[in-house]
């Protein structure tokens with residue numbers, strides 16, 4: 001690995017005062033190029049602009065995937081990354097579906113270890129804050145012909161992630177637009193899935209909702225996931241979530257919460273969740289909680305669900321009663337190193 | 352419009368000897384930037400690299416759309432673009448679905464007029480060759496947060512398009528993978544649609560086919576379109592093609608061929624075409640032709656169609672008998688200015 005350090009760090013403590021997510025990049029980025037069937041030596045260099053022609057294939061044919069994970073610092077200034085092995089696996093699964101080369105473990109895992117270690121002063125310590133890690137790969141060949149690119153770039157960016165203000169959101173259940181098709185790319189973390197979701201999300205916002213819960217594209221009868229979150233539904237004291245599939249991203253947070261829920265004796269069912277079942281439960285007063293989960297927010301409760309034209313308010317339960325709050329607390333305590341990590345989810349950075 | 356001309360043209364006649372599509376760019380490109388809710392003055396400048404950070408949103412969330420059209424030169428060195436108004440309309444339709452700003456006519460149409468005029472020596476004269484025009488727009492804001500970008504770049508690239516060697520292709524009818532969902536972005540010419548198609552196409556190639564004919568994502572019962580072509584099917588003497596929909600790109604070539612077919616008295620039906628109907632016709636010896644149509648190839652006949660595990664060969668008809676050849680000839684004669692253009696499809700460039 002080639003390391004070209006920044007002449008003078010941009011870091012100062014006011015970095016951690018920012019409230020903006022995804023804009024405050026650290027001193028360095030990691031770049032590795034793929035050409036002629038192989039990866040060159042990865043290079044860590046100062047974060048900044050590179051040269052691309054507007055004919056770079058990613059701009060035209062969208063071969064682009066990414067991942068998102070977080071690093072946390074504990075009281076002893078030790079830095080840990082949460083379950084990076086899962087993101088590494090998913091990244092290469094996305095790569096295969098998008099017909100891109102996979103990234104070897106030495107580049108992905110060691111690259112991330114090295115750059116996070118180098119920029120470790122950018123990892124904040126406050127509960128709720130973290131350093132966001134964004135590995136990404138996109139097509140760079142200079143060609144406007146609709147085929148797979150022969151050249152790619154793998155990049156790791158790091159940005160300060162401020163505490164997410166945990167306001168409950170309202171969500172509309174999709175009854176016209178779709179996020180993914182059977183036999184499509186819904187399970188992949190590819191660029192095109194996000195672009196396709198912005199317009200329907202904006203339409204939902206015009207109707208007074210914050211986000212969309214996607215449903216199956218065939219009949220809009222079963223819920224799938226939300227914008228950048230998997231979705232969990234509590235009916236009575238049962239916690240339900242859709243099985244992952246070719247249409248649903250296999251979320252790391254979802255998996256972690258399911259493990260924590262089962263291990264704390266909650267009644268968990270992984271099976272298709274019908275919109276009608278949710279609606280009936282709402283009418284019966286049994287729709288106790290609906291919440292999204294993902295790396296960015298960890299857990300986000302919904303205080304209203306839009307069933308077609310009907311807006312169903314959901315009372316936010318107290319922290320003691322809410323499955324969302326209980327699970328979020330358990331997960332964050334592990335992430336921040338406040339409790340034992342019986343699952344081996346935390347991976348230490350550096351010596 | 353700001354025009355910064357290249358110091359010395361790269362053009363020489365050997366440019367037209369190339370057999371490669373999408374790699375031979377002309378001297379100039381057009382660039383316009385969108386920020387703070389408005390477009391700045393477009394600039395024509397020498398084709399080449401610009402600076403982007405790897406955090407440019409297009410690389411992460413895929414807000415990226417494009418168009419493709421062609422310019423032709425006649426014997427009198429006059430240059431014509433084929434139906435650019437249709438591409439302009441479709442570009443802005445794609446922009447809306449991808450939650451991107453629309454591009455005003457002055458920038459899109461006048462920009463293309465001006466740059467093609469400036470690089471007119473790059474427009475070839477040989478029947479079958481042309482200058483390919485690629486307008487594209489993508490998200491440039493430096494932010495890794497899953498939402499619409501606030502900054503975009505509109506670019507027009509020009510590249511020499513050599514004569515397409517008109518070898519018949521074989522196609523597999525999709526029975527597992529899908530290109531687009533109901534309520535999705537199939538009708539938009541957005542980057543993600545192409546990236547999603549490369550892997551299934553590669554799988555079809557492993558089975559000995561060149562391309563995929565996509566089918567509805569629900570049951571794979573009705574054909575939709577091919578990689579970068581709409582599809583027409585001739586059963587007996589009837590020419591069939593699927594209606595355009597939210598899942599199918601509304602091709603300019605498709606529309607032009609349908610007009611030519613109707614006006615030459617062919618029996619044309621625009622309606623869903625079932626895979627089973629094609630298969631039954633094949634068994635009855637009535638599946639006379641299947642062909643793709645699009646700007647790049649104009650018309651491309653298929654000499655084999657894969658129905659699940661069965662490869663159905665299709666005899667290529669003589670130029671006199673083939674609807675594909677007859678229509679292709681009629682369309683190209685108009686494009687190259689060899690016959691009158693009763694439809695007003697050709698738009699002259701420059702004075």
Ligand SMILES: Cc1ncc(COP(=O)(O)O)c(C=O)c1O
Nearest residue numbers: 228229230249251252253294295
């Ligand atoms: C579409 C989608 N679903 C679900 C998730 C949640 O996945 P994870 O918990 O791995 O962050 C994300 C975010 O990463 C996402 O983008």
Ligand SMILES: Cc1ncc(COP(=O)(O)O)c(C=O)c1O
Nearest residue numbers: 579580581600602603604645646
């Ligand atoms: C997916 C798709 N379908 C169809 C077409 C044909 O459209 P057109 O005739 O406008 O080139 C294209 C190519 O532009 C395409 O990309």
